[in-house]
Amino acid sequence: MESVISIRNLNHYFGNGNLKKQVLFDINLDINPGEIVIMTGPSGSGKTTLLSLIGALRSVQEGSLNILNREMNRANEEQMVQTRRFIGYIFQAHNLLPFMTARQNVQMSIELHEDINPEAARIKSEAILAEVGLEERINYYPESLSGGQKQRVAIARALVSHPKLVLADEPTAALDKKTGRDVVNLMQRLAKEQGCTILLVTHDNRILDIADRIVEMEDGHLVS
Numbered sequence: 472m473e474s475v476i477s478i479r480n481l482n483h484y485f486g487n488g489n490l491k492k493q494v495l496f497d498i499n500l501d502i503n504p505g506e507i508v509i510m511t512g513p514s515g516s517g518k519t520t521l522l523s524l525i526g527a528l529r530s531v532q533e534g535s536l537n538i539l540n541r542e543m544n545r546a547n548e549e550q551m552v553q554t555r556r557f558i559g560y561i562f563q564a565h566n567l568l569p570f571m572t573a574r575q576n577v578q579m580s581i582e583l584h585e586d587i588n589p590e591a592a593r594i595k596s597e598a599i600l601a602e603v604g605l606e607e608r609i610n611y612y613p614e615s616l617s618g619g620q621k622q623r624v625a626i627a628r629a630l631v632s633h634p635k636l637v638l639a640d641e642p643t644a645a646l647d648k649k650t651g652r653d654v655v656n657l658m659q660r661l662a663k664e665q666g667c668t669i670l671l672v673t674h675d676n677r678i679l680d681i682a683d684r685i686v687e688m689e690d691g692h693l694v695s
């Protein structure tokens with residue numbers, strides 16, 4: 472089975488000269504298709520840095536990072552942009568556009584990913600919003616939605632184009648216990664239905680049970 476993510480001897484540094492500081496040390500990790508992997512670890516241990524490298528949002532400095540059979544070390548901007556098309560991102564600050572309704576936020580993402588006419592994209596947006604339980608809120612703006620509802624829109628937006636890989640950074644951080652649980656159950660269900668792989672960074676011990684595997688970061692080292 473080919474890995475979705477395959478990382479070998481990855482190092483990463485911030486700063487230059489005297490201020491240069493290593494934040495990732497000799498990371499090795501393989502994640503298989505359809506796996507749900509949770510990454511935990513203390514604040515400042517390097518989780519977000521690693522997630523942004525895996526998401527092709529940051530350039531690789533040292534080592535090998537293979538995402539969906541594409542080597543990211545020495546990839547140019549165009550190749551990184553291409554890789555991002557196969558990835559769905561769910562971040563804590565869900566980054567919904569405030570001047571667009573829930574449906575328009577999802578539809579814009581579809582139109583960025585696929586060659587599709589606006590009517591088909593609208594129907595698809597409404598269908599996925601119904602799937603995440605927001606059929607009554609399709610035409611609401613983010614400011615009129617609760618934290619959990621906004622996070623559901625973000626999930627709908629990330630999953631609507633059936634990405635092969637979903638990266639989530641603290642998706643339940645701003646949510647109460649029940650809402651957080653609902654949100655991860657929803658991610659798990661949609662991911663299993665679509666056969667996509669999920670890598671989820673969290674401090675939230677309450678959701679560890681959705682993982683097939685848990686990996687831990689400690690001072691820039693991956694300890695399993």
Ligand SMILES: Nc1ncnc2c1ncn2[C@@H]1O[C@H](COP(=O)(O)OP(=O)(O)OP(=O)(O)O)[C@@H](O)[C@H]1O
Nearest residue numbers: 485486494512513514515516517518519520521688
């Ligand atoms: N742009 C940057 N420039 C310099 N140092 C940075 C930068 N981003 C992160 N760091 C440092 O790199 C280390 C790892 O940070 P990172 O955000 O990856 O940790 P984290 O495990 O995600 O933490 P948290 O759980 O608090 O989000 C920290 O020491 C942080 O201060």
